[in-house]
Amino acid sequence: MLTMTTEARAAVESIVANANAADTGGVRIAEDGTGANGFALSVTPEPQQDDTVVAEAGARIFLDETAAVALDDKVLDAAPDAEGAVRFALLQQP
Template sequence: MLTLTDSATTVVKAIIDQNPDAETVGVRINSQGADANFELGVAVVAAPEEADLVVEHDGARVFLDETATTLLADKVLDAQVGQDGSVNFAIGQQPGV
């Protein structure tokens, strides 16, 4: 299952906390086909889609569509915040996998 680094957890929680409906917000990863291209965006929804996998770590919620769930099963999500406040997400291999 996808895991989150401490940095990614902090960033995702910060995104969630900026929304008034924080209990329903998560960062959603949508696959763009089976060639491992992904789109990352903030989803403000009442609940994840029915087929989504919800990865939750210390209050950070990430919603994965079915294809992303499969392709990211052995991956880790990381995030870096730039000096200008911009966020860059990266997906890497889990250690030991």
């Protein structure tokens, strides 16, 4: 199952809080619809019915079915870019 680094957990918590999402909110990772195996991130107030929920230390990520399979062996990491925006990256689990 997807896991998060400490930095990714903090970034997800901050993004959700800044979006004024409900306590049940989180970041949703879903197929982006381009057919190029890409994913889109969005802040949502709750998971969709078939989403897999990954919750760690207050950070919640919702994965659609495609993302849940594709990211099963990954670690989500985050770091600020040169402009101070958050950049997410996927790493292999050890």
